[in-house]
Amino acid sequence: MGINDICNEIIVLGLPPVTKDVKGVWYDGYPVHRGETEESLNYATFYAHRNGIVPDQMVLRQEWLNFIDTLLLAGFHLHVVPFPPQLNQPGSLYHDAVFVRDAGIMYKNLWIKAHFSVHDREYESEYHARLVERKFNKTIITLPGNARLEGGDINYLETRDARFYFGGLSRSNEAGHDFARSLIQPDEFIMIQSEGYHLDTVFTPIVSESNTLAGIITAKQALTPESLMRLEKLGVPIIDIELEDSSGRGEELGSYAVNALVAPGVMVNCAEFVTPGVEARLKELGILRFVTPLSYFRYAGGSVHCLTNEIYGGCRHPS
Numbered sequence: 001m002g003i004n005d006i007c008n009e010i011i012v013l014g015l016p017p018v019t020k021d022v023k024g025v026w027y028d029g030y031p032v033h034r035g036e037t038e039e040s041l042n043y044a045t046f047y048a049h050r051n052g053i054v055p056d057q058m059v060l061r062q063e064w065l066n067f068i069d070t071l072l073l074a075g076f077h078l079h080v081v082p083f084p085p086q087l088n089q090p091g092s093l094y095h096d097a098v099f100v101r102d103a104g105i106m107y108k109n110l111w112i113k114a115h116f117s118v119h120d121r122e123y124e125s126e127y128h129a130r131l132v133e134r135k136f137n138k139t140i141i142t143l144p145g146n147a148r149l150e151g152g153d154i155n156y157l158e159t160r161d162a163r164f165y166f167g168g169l170s171r172s173n174e175a176g177h178d179f180a181r182s183l184i185q186p187d188e189f190i191m192i193q194s195e196g197y198h199l200d201t202v203f204t205p206i207v208s209e210s211n212t213l214a215g216i217i218t219a220k221q222a223l224t225p226e227s228l229m230r231l232e233k234l235g236v237p238i239i240d241i242e243l244e245d246s247s248g249r250g251e252e253l254g255s256y257a258v259n260a261l262v263a264p265g266v267m268v269n270c271a272e273f274v275t276p277g278v279e280a281r282l283k284e285l286g287i288l289r290f291v292t293p294l295s296y297f298r299y300a301g302g303s304v305h306c307l308t309n310e311i312y313g314g315c316r317h318p319s
Helices: 044-048 059-075 119-136 172-183 227-234 278-284
Strands: 009-013 078-079 105-108 110-113 139-141 154-158 163-168 188-192 202-207 213-218 239-240 261-263 266-269 287-290
Touching: 009 059, 059 078, 059 119, 059 287, 078 119, 105 119, 105 154, 105 213, 105 239, 110 119, 110 172, 119 139, 154 172, 154 239, 163 172, 163 266, 172 188, 188 227, 202 261, 278 287
Parallel strands: 009 078, 110 139, 163 188, 213 239, 266 287
Antiparallel strands: 105 110, 154 163, 202 213, 261 266
C-alpha cells in the first residue's frame, strides 16, 4: 500500500510575484516574530536579523521550485494556491504568509482558521481563509476570543488504526486546541509543551507504509517531562534527536530537519538528520526519504511542514 492509495492532497501557497515595489520574499530582511511567552520567540528570525541575512531571491525561488518537484516525486497531489496580492504590498510585509501551515487546519468541510498570538501575523489567517473558502468551498470556523491556535502547533494524523491530534502549547493554548478537538474528535489527543516556538520545530510523527503510527522523532530535551510521558504512553518508538536537527542550540541555528511532511512510508524534509542512527532507523522502518534544501526558509523558522497543509476528509485507508 503506497502513498497514492492514501490521502495525499496538499495545499501549497505560491510565492509572491516580484513587483516594482516588492523585490521578493523577505527581500528587506526577516521580521522578528515573538509570541506571548519567552519560548514562543522565533529564534531563526532573530538570528537572521542579528546577522543581517537577506535572501538571495534567485536561490530562494529555485529551492522552492525544487521543493515542488520533490513533493510531486514523493507522490503528493498539490493544490498550488496563488499568493494573496493584498499581502504583497509595501505596507503589509511584516508576515510569514508563505507558511500556509500556520493559517489553519482543514478537516472535512471545515477550515479552522488560526488565531495568531503574534498580532502582526493575524491578518494572514483572514486572507488565507478567503482563499480556502473560494478554492475549496469550505466553511470557515473562527475560534472563540480566548482561544489561540496556530497550525504549526498542530500535527494531525489519520492512520489505519486511529486519528491522532498532537497539539503544541507554545503559540497556541489549551482553549484553542480544545475547540479544534470538539470539531475533529480525534481518537488520541495529546498536548505537548516544548521549547519550540511551534510544535513542528521539535517534533514529527513517522508513518509506516501500511499507514500506522510507527514512531515519533523529537528533541526530548526540548519537551517537558509530562509531555514526554504522554508520548511514551502511545507505545511507539520515540527517536531522540539533537537540537541541531530542530531549531538549534544556544546561538547556533538548527537545520529544521524535524520539520517534515509525512505520509505512509514517506518523509520529506530539508536535510538529513545528523543525530547518529536516525537515518538508519528510518531505513529500518521502511521509510522512503526525500530531502529538499530550503536554506532561506530556514532563516524564517520554517521548512517543509510549514510550507504545506493537508486536505483531510474522505481519504481512503488500507484495511
